[in-house]
Amino acid sequence: MPYSPDSLLGDVLRNRQATAVVRKHLSGIVNAPLGVQLRHVSLAQVVGFLDNTRANPEARDAFFVELATVDETLADQPRPTEAVTVPSDSYEGPEVPLGSADADWPSSVTRWHPFELELHGPAHGNPFTDIALSAEFIHQDTGRTLTAHGFYDDDGIHRLRLMPDEEGAWGFATTSNSRSLTGITGTFDCLPAAPGEHGPVRVHNTFHFRHADGTRHLPIGTTAYAWTHQGDELEERTLRTLAEAPFNKMRMCVFPKAYLFNANEPPLYPFAGSLKDGWDFRHLNPAYFTHLENRIRQLGELGIQADLILFHPYDRWGFSDMGPVADDRYLRYVVARLAALPNVWWSLANEYDLLWAKTEEDWHRMAAVIGDTDPHGHLLGIHNCTDFWDNNANWVTHASVQRVDVYRTAENTDAWRTEWNKPVVIDECGYEGDIDQGWGNLPAQELVRRFWEGAVRGGYVGHGETYLADDEVLWWSKGGTLKGESPARIAFLHRILEESPQDGIGPLLGDWDVPVGGVADTYRLAYFGFGQPRYRTFALRPGIRWKVDVIDTWGMTVTELPGTYEGVFRIDLPGRQFIAVRLRAV
Template identity: 65%
Template structure:
């Protein structure tokens, strides 16, 4: 069958004659930032990312016509199975029989506190490839409960097993390993009460909302800084200072470095042994790389910020988006074993999963199973989309992580019966791409729309303002006008009734969204419209106090008196106004 728009680009490039045709029309193909990923897409998909040809239908038609003339018998070499595609099973004779059982030195604290990381440091063997040749785990017991934490190799003969105790009292542990020296190590520790700022990992609460393990309400107000941990210490420390002063309590961040527009520099370190020139050994993670990443997660936790850890993404020129199924699973086992005992972790399987053309639907279900098997603390899991929404009915999906504008938030909530987090709704900025040059007013409008419709939202910023350091990817300094308005929005949200889990969509006969707590609290948002007055119809018998909230100028004006049943409120006739109605307690 001749090559055409539906042929996978990588298949075309394996055919010498077909490759010559493609390069005739795409002479700078090798300069494409996403070439590694584009090779897994259909030719028509790949062209959609390429300047010039993307907007030239005549050139596209000529390319397709010339490709169709390549002889059908022409074929490139048959792809060989890569070493990365073969899993490695730890052997039972990794250490000889004369090595005493449990002879490795174990370093541990005698005590821990609830919802803080407890660690076993084991000094064990270094021969072979300890990353793949050694299996290590420990069973932690508290009374009748037993939880299993998996260990990981941290280089230099050091193995670590991390655990986050969630109950006070005496815990015991016992290790299991194919390495005799690491087998059957036992011990105990005492877990004391949580510190005043330790609330435990975030869980789904009341079906559509979130709370920490200790019952503290969590209202996610997030931001995106995809590659902030790959910028070098000076900018990364600057990012942490900016976050400390910001309203954000969640950050979306990629484990792997990013290659895309405004992201062309090499990162200071890489996740695996090897180099861009010589290639990578996906069976040997670089412990220093992951140690650095986890340090940043810990620092976020100290600021009260959740780390939404993105495990895969398509913006890649190094090959990390296409390591092969076995290497993907090994990487996940390593990362989850290493990070799962950090209380402020969320797992995001992908940023824009539907652009990761090398991975099929089965990959995501298999990855979720790996995570669940290696995370004894059941952190949240979501899958972020580009265009095609992920099927969030999957039982392992805890919340919907969505890239869209926010008007359909209530529909998604109803469709999947899970919390909705609109993690990408556009970016305030001034770059050349439409997704990154929203006016700040539009950014804030979308955020309020999502919140009033019962969801949660994530900020983003692509402000140039004199340099090419964009918060969206690099971190650094927040330059835009929306972050201050996000802080104001967060304050309004935190003034919900204390026992309310969050905002739910409320029925309304009006043409504007209303959310809140039935019979007790209502929040109506008018967006860019500018009414001078607005009628309301609420349940009779309940009196309400009314506030007019200017979401852009960040003011709250309480209207005099109380209101009940059917009434009309005066409004300022300006845009970005919300009305808050709170039931009187007396």
């Protein structure tokens, strides 16, 4: 039976011959958002979205005529389901002495710094699937234990990593189906944390964040999805930019990305194989993950959290649809390799609801794989496109949210806090830039306004930048150099928040037209956004005296008013947009 205007795009793209017709007639769909976002939409609707077919009936008819010659019953057969490989106890013969692999490890590490046990062992067969390796670490004073999982790093090298979180003596013992790798024991000392090292970020006071040592963390994030897939020159330029920027969190993909302004091939791939011959998901490429790991370490040196996106839908290589066994193996490898780094957050997916090959059950299963493999319990979230994930799920530590309305997103922060009772991080509220996509042509003033709206409502908003460039190096995808006006204003907001109460602010009851955040009877931050009042009357509980500051959030100035105020009082304002008023109890 031939395809028709009623056929779904996703069904058509399962057929190589039909896919070739789509690429021929529906130009730009391969690396465009529509190719992913419209998989569940009929072809009749798809051609209505694309410029060349919407305005040209002849082009539209030519597409359907050629597509009708393709038989949908000849669609490509799905890849056979991979069976789980159970590592065998006979991987090495009885002649191999137990624990005979050469082992190296440091005698001491500082608190929250990765400890690494390096084992020089077997490499025959497929070490990625044929060897299971773990170690139990025990704190020798408290008896507390942590289990870390090993990973293969090529050339017969196997590694086990831990991020020790208690000072004192630790011991370890390895377990493996490989005789040479099992039963290796040793000790090391965990020394006090190095200066500036605060440990991993945790949820604090329900809606906020702190490092493990109690240091406050105010996530001011940015996005550069594919920055680690651009080659050394551009990646080093990105790091230099970040060193001068205000951001302390970077959203970034593990896998390469195919999308608008991101059609180049990466220098490395995560699996053995090639574009021409396909990928062997049973053989990971350690060089790829070493490169990723080194970039994450460099972010850590800059004080930046790496918000690692483990899956995403914008994929022309097949990494978004490897099958559950390969998915789980990849996750175990990535988590075993990176969980000892203190500046890691796990983002299970970017726009999970566009990954058409995965079900809700798949996401829960993969979250469990991460939880079982990560001995340190790093933050874990999952990000939506149009349909929110149920962030009440017990494995979700914080809500990672994309805008759900062209204009209104950060304004929902207080409602989402109430719904999920977790920190709300709006990782995508639109980007400062000038591309033709509605999410990517916000003026800087509007992006900064959204940051303030989210902040006074008790959440955290993320930055992105999408200014057109002849070389197609847009910060939001490839990194490079920031061009916009918002980062300086975001840094100013960060300074204001650093001066707020240490346990974080939340939404307070205020007037109907002005959001107010703070702590009752202690601290209040009212934001007028695009309003431009010449004055404001405040009606607060008698008996508390307030110092008042008028803040120009765009001009980045703070004007402290003389004296104190109590009860019902009027504050004169400059009559321009983007003004906030801060009240601090005396």
